[in-house]
Structure formats: C-alpha cells, structure tokens
Amino acid sequence: MKIFPENVSTYGQEIDNLFWMTFGFVMVAFVISLFVLFYPLVKNHHSKVKKATYFTGESKKHFRWITIALVILAMSDFIILFAEHDTWERIENIPTGNDLHVGITGRQWNWIFTYPGPDGKINTADDVVIDEQNSELHIPVNKNVIFELRAKEVLHSLFIVNTRLKQDCIPGRMNTRWVNITKEGTYDISCAEICGVMHSKMRNFLVVESQEKFDQYVKTLYEKNAPATSSSNNR
Amino acid sequence: MNLIQQRLSVPVIKVPQGRLGMWILIAGELVIFGGLIACYLLSRLRYPEWAEQAAHTSTFFGALNTVVLLTSSFTIVKAHEAALKKELTKVTIYMSATIIGGLAFLVNKSIEYTNEIHHGFTFSSPQLQESGNYVGSLFWSFYYLMTGLHATHVVIGMIIMTVILIQARKGKNLHRVELAGIYWHMVDLIWIFLFPLLYIAK
Amino acid sequence: MSDTLHKKSFFRKYLFSTDHKVIGMQYTITGLFMAAVGGFLAYVFRYNLAYPGDHIPLFGELGAQQYNSFVTCHGMIMVFWVAMPILLAGFGNFLIPTMIGTDDMAFPILNMMSFWIFLLSTIVLLASFFVPGGAFGGGWTMYPPLSAGGYTNPNPDFFKAFFSGASLMILAVALEFVAMLMGGINFLVTTINKRTKGMTPFRIPLVVWFINIATIIFMFSVGPLVAGAVMLLFDITVGTGFYDPARGGDPVLFQHLFWFFGHPEVYVLLLPAVGAIGEILSVFSRKPLFAYKTIIYLALLSAILSVVVWAHHQFVAGIDPRMATFFSVGTIIISIPFAGIFLSYMATLWGGSIRFTVPMMWALGFIGTFLVGGLTGLFLGSNAFDIYAHDTYFVVAHFHYTLFPVVFFGFFAAFYFWFPKFVGKNLNPALGKIHFWCTTVFFNGTFFLLFFNGLGGQHRRINDFSLFSNVVKEPYITFEKIATISAICLILSQFIFLYNFVTSAVRGKKAVKNPWDANTIEWVADSPPPHGNFNPYPEVFRGPYDYSLPGEESDFIPQNVPHTNENIPVLKVKLSVS
Ligand SMILES: [Cu+2]
Ligand SMILES: [Cu+2]
16 A cells, blocks of 8 residues: 555655655654553553652653653754755745746635736736636646645635645735646646635646647637636736 | 631732732733734734824824823722722722723723714724725724723723722722722723824824 | 532532532533534544445434534534533642642632633534524634635624624634633632642642643633634624735734644643643552653743744745744754653653553553654644645544543543542442543544545545545545544443443442542542531642652652651551541
C-alpha cells in the first residue's frame, strides 16, 4: 500500500520526504518513550518491589536525564525546522519569470478559471472566464504556472492532492501559488475549506497537457469567446 | 453558616476577597477591550481615510464626558475615604454624586448619538453604504460598538453603585464602596483609551 | 451529600445549591449528557461516511446540510460543552476547595450563577437545532463570511437573523464564556485566599496548580474572541461589515481572534486533565511526583508560550511567510516544556511500587495515547508539510489523539479515582477494567487508520466522497468502515461506565475515608465530604507527595501529619482524630 497518492509536481516529493524524515525522528522518540513507559510497569510491579525508592527529582542531578532528552528533542525539532524551511521557501517564493498566470476563483460551488486573453495578460478585459461545474483547467506540462487565487463570497481552499498544493482562497484578497507539473494527465481539484451545503460537490479537473495541445486549447477558447468576453472576476 | 465561620480556623487571607475578585474581573474585562481596541487600531492603520469620518465625532462632547468621568472617579475616591471613616452621610453624598456623574455621561452620550444618527451615521450607516463609502461605514460600526460596550459598563456600574449605596446608607457592607470604586476606575480608564482613539485622532 | 446539619428542601440542596460539590456534580452531569449528544452526532455522521446515503439506524437519512451541522456541532459540543464543564468547571469545583482544605468557593452565589448561565448556554445551543435552517453548519471555527451567510443580505431582518443556527451558536458560546469566566474568578480567588493553615504555594497539589494555570490562560486569551464574537453577531443580525471584505472588513481578522484563543484553549483543557493524571501516577507508584516544582514552572512556561503560536492554524491562509516561520518555531518550541512534563511523569514510575488499579490504568492509557497525538503534532508543526496535511483526516486523527485522551481518559481516570471520595461508594473495579480496555481498543480502532486516509489526501467535512477518485478506493473505504464500526463499539462501551456509575452510586459498598492511601487532604474529609467539608479544618505540615519516605514504616504520610522524630505514634493518633 502506498501512503501518499502519486506526486506529479516538482516540489511534491520534497513534502513527502519531509514527512518520512519527521517520521524517522517520531518513530525513534515513540519507541524510546514506550520503553520508558512500560519498563517500570513490568519491573516495578508492587508484587516485585514492596517499597518504592524515594526521590523527588527536584535536584539538577535527578533531572539530568530529562534535560538530556529535552535537548535532544529540541535539536531534532530544529533539524526538522531547517529541513522544512527550504521546502517552505521554495513553495512560498513565486517564480518571477515570464510564466503563464491563470486565475482560480472559488465560488459556491465550483472553481472559476480565468485565462489571459489574446493580449497574454491576466486581469484585463479580454480574459477568458470559465465558470461551470466539472470544468477543466488546462495547463502545460513542465512549465511554471502561477495561480492567482481569489474567492467570491466565502472562504475556499484550493487543494490539488497530486501536487501537494493547498492554499486558502479569501474574499477580498489575492493569494498567489505556483506549480510545475511533470506528468500529463487529469487530476482532481477540490476544496478543503468548508464553504456551505455543496462543499463536497466542489470538484473540478486539472488537465495537464503538452504545450502544443495547450496552445490549441487556448486558441479554441479564444474563438468561442471572441464576441462576448466577460469582465474580470475581481470583487 | 455561623458554624462554618467558626470552623474556618486561620484562613491565609492576603487580600480581601472581594477586592481580589474585582481585580481579576477587571483584568478579564481589559483583555476584552484590549482585543477590540487592537482590531480598531489595525483597521485604522489600514484605512487612513477613516480620518474624514472621525472628523464628524464631537471632540467637545468627548472632552466633556472625559471631565465628567474623571470627576465622578474623584467623588468615588472621596466616598471610599468616607466609608473608611464610617461617615455615612458623606458616603451617601459622594456616591450619589458619582451615580449622577454616570447619568450625566449617559445623557451627553445620547445627545451625541442623536446628532450622529441625525447625520446618517448609524451602526451600519446605510446612507454611507449607498453612496459607496463602505470603509467609512466600518468606522461607525467600530465607533458604536466600542462606545456602546463602554456605555453598557457605565450602566452596569451605576446599577452596582445604587445597590451598594442602598446598603451603605445604613452602614451595611461598607467595604463594598471600595469595590464599586475599583470598577468605576476601570470604566474611566477604558474611556481614557477610547477618547483619543475615536475623538482626537483625526 | 448526606447533610444532617442543614436540612434543606430538595430544590435548595440539589438544584439551587451553592455547595461546590453539588455545582461540580451539576457541571459534570451536564457535561456527560452533552457528551452523549456529541457522541450521537458522531455516530450519525461516521455511519454516513462508511455507508454514504444509507438509512442510518436510529436516525434516518442524513442530508448534506445536516451532515455539516452535525460535524460542526459535534466539535462545538465536545470542546465547549463537554471538555470545559467537566475538566475545568467540574474538576475545579470538586478539587480546589477540598484539596486546599476549605469549606467552599470564595463566592458561592457567583458559583451557582456560573452554572445556571452555563445551563442556559446549553439550552440555547440545543435550541439551535430546531430553528429554521437547522443548527449552524460552517465548521466549529465559525469562520466568516460563511458564518455571516456570505454577506448576501446587508440589511437582515433582526429577528429572522437572530433565530438562525449561526447566531444562536455564537450566543451560546458567548454565554458559556461568561459562565467560565465567573467560575474562573472563583477558582483563582479561592486558591489564593482560602487555603487552610500551612498550605503554602508549594504544598498545593499539582492538579490545583494546573486548574489555576488553565484558568489564567483562559481568562487572558478569551477576551479578544469575546470581542470578535460580538462583532460577528452584529454582522449577522444588524448588518454591520466587520468581516465583510466588500465593506472594508477582514475575514482573516476573525481567524486571528479565534486562534488567539483557540490554541491556548487546548492547554486550558489539557492542564486540568494532566494535573489529575499526575496525582494518580504518584499515588499508585507510591512515589513522589518526579520534579513537582519543575513541572509547575514548565507549565507556566508553556502557558506563556501558548499565546504566541496561534497562527500555525493559518499556514495555508496566506499569512506572511516570515510570520509563518516565527509561528512554526514557536509551535515546535512549545512541545519542549510539555515533553518535559510527560517525561517527568514517566520518571515518576521508575523505582516505584506500581499498583494497577483502575484509575492507574486510565492514567497510563492517557500517556500512551497522548504520546501518539503529541508526536503526530510534530509533523503538523512544520509548515511545509502542513500545506499538504492541513484540513485532511491526518489533522482530524491528530487532534482526536490529543483531545480524546485529555477529555475522556483524563476524566475517567479522575472519575474512578475520586468517585469513592465524592459519592462515598466504591465502584466495581472489574467493570472499570473492562471499560478501560474496550475504550482503549475501540478508540485506537476509530482513529488510527484515519491517519492513512489523511495522508492519502482525504479532506475534511465532506459528506460524500464519490466525486474524488483518489479517495474512493481501497484501502480507504475499508478503513472508513473499520473506523465507523469501532466508533459504534466505542460509544456502546460507555454503557459499561454508565451501568457501573449508576449501580455503584445506588447500591455500591460504602467507601472508606482514604481507600487509595493517598496524601492530599481531600482524603482526610469524610466520604462523601459533608457540607463544609472538614471538621475540624486540617492544618498542613508537608508537601502533597511524601510517599515511601525513607525511615518511615508507613509508605504514605498525609499532608496534615506534622514532622516529628517519633512519627509513627503521632501518625496513628492524628489519623484517628481526623
Ligand atoms: Cu469551497
Ligand atoms: Cu494550535
């Protein structure tokens, strides 16, 4: 059995690795703790030890074992922290190159996708907006894609399991996140923040395809939307 | 009851019970107002345009109310002093003066509210919202929430003082005069924070 | 509660009583009743998760809106109407006066009012199930704009908006806070002022210390949320826009206010339970609690730290990345004092003479299960992994592994330990052990596999996963079923407890004064303690943990026994007098 679902993003593996590293520390701590807990229960049962040894543990000498354990714990804590910091920075820092921007807006209850119009810029009048249930967001494979995340009325949270990406969408604000997906295919986009009755029906698709197919897809979109372009979904 | 009192051998009392409880209550209250003031300050820093709304608050009435509250704090201190000396008439006079101070505060406040409502500034200010000034209406929401919560405390303080006054007039529970005083000082203190934030900073 | 001195009517004695023991009992019983309500809700939606769309026995069909309300109310009830009344108010009322050696709380009438306001809040919450639209279903965190109806109506009709699930729930929570604040004032004043002669600060038993630290944390973190809740209430009922982004408000502000309280709240619940566990471990190891003073300092340290870690609940809300790093460091640092407390507890066992009584088993079970909860917290503390795990079943399993031990293992340990004292009857230990093993096994059965569901990408608060291909497959479906069946068994096992409770209270053997040979002074009072608790008031001469002192014949010396060279004869005399 696989613990994690298939990862398709460039940084997803780092998140999985982070889990396994923490898991190593946690297992060691768990096994030691269980030993410390169960050893005296077996060894010091009152049928074997009639009178307990009196010590209060107030002196530094008595407390030293716990001090040592706490120092080790603090050290492993900071190792985890340093390890995760790089990953965090990588996910948080949005690439500044000339990458594709797409808008993703949560509403009750589907995701709205906004592609830049023929002028290549997002948040302009010629943007193409797709606002329907079960619609697909097409993006090219192996390219940085920047998501501009917004929400219409209530909080939503963009969650694409296979990329390990999750980010809240907040009305009145724009959060940006990026992905670079290395495998073509269709993936679920779900909402991870409760947003009302049909929260569980909030599911759209992420279609990752080659650059050529993507260009083709965008071209058909432009043709379909040419006469009436809807305005941007800024609220 | 007496039996229990007798059995209470040597209690380790450091601070009189009522005073201690009052201080803890005040600490809790201050955190509530602190949270509210922090929210207000954050929004204030975000919206410099609140200054034009704050210009509509009446500094005159605010200052007058500050004076009224400070005076009533002074009289309750006098009442406490009198209570320590068991001078019942003085206690009655000074406590009544404090209650009247609270009343004056509320009268002032209602005149102020009436003026503001007259100008269309209410809790949710529909007039401002219709003209598209949503941020401005948020200022008034904060204004009414903060002053309203404070005024509620003034009312509660007046009720407490009336109850204590009725007892103290007959020389009963004189130590409670001090508790009323501590509470009233808190009401005063909160106003000292609200006054500059809502009336002076423009 | 036999009281020969004060003949009072039934109403004065059991309903409008000012006696701390009766009030503690009222809080505990109300809490247990609400636990039954919360448990039933859990049964309904867990059943729905394993068998989506099926007819649920004892309930019927569960719609999406109802599912959301049930999940929300389950969380709300378990935290604010089960954990708070039982652990803070219940423990506080029973233990503080008896363990510091006094007759009652400092302000008995305030104490009574505290309970009645709490009861009112309970009624308001339960009433919210019956208003049009049903109970609130936007998650127990009540995040606006969803809780404010998405601000679709800027001019709401006050009465219609007031009698809605969301506003009633906020009102109920606000009332509950008022009740707990009143109780809290009582706890602090009583502990500071009403200690018996000789009860110096470092002779106060750990649990009393911890209840008071919890009270302080509660009082100093709840204020901003009270303000925030009032603002939300006005947003719903009057049409203000404190959290409406379209009107200059900020929905994230509420998240900050909520979690500024929400994280410390975990410690408010944790500390009383951990304190009680400490007492029990010490008694049944026949050893002083390891590093009693250091534990108190560590608890104070984590109390201070607990108010600077709140934003770890908002790592994916788009807060400033540098802030996120700060809160990540804080979160991981706060694990250190708590690890210190738990290691000290384990050290208490070393070199002891351990007795496996029922309360001891619950205490050990607490440490074992809480260990899993605490360690899985390390995964979530690192913000990069939290991006993935946030709002998945990994988080659900994690916080059930922390809160279930705290609330239920903590309560049951204390219940089996102090029942003989406060009810005056002995419980059936065999039933207690069966109850313990059933609860432990089925608890782990319910939540352990959910860790894997969470890692598999199953997100929370979804009544029907049929749309999500990565979750609707084996083994996750089987795991859901195992979890549901275990949850049902877990609920059924509690009937053992109920049976034991009722039959022992009615027909149980009369308990002796000090059945566990414990040191703290509540065991000096009669079982059950009469009105006024002690006669005469004990004088305290020593710390609470003088077990197995070298050179003494008896392996325990109660706190009211003076130090003397010829301890043993004096001990006999004193014990028979008190
Ligand atoms: Cu959503
Ligand atoms: Cu937290």
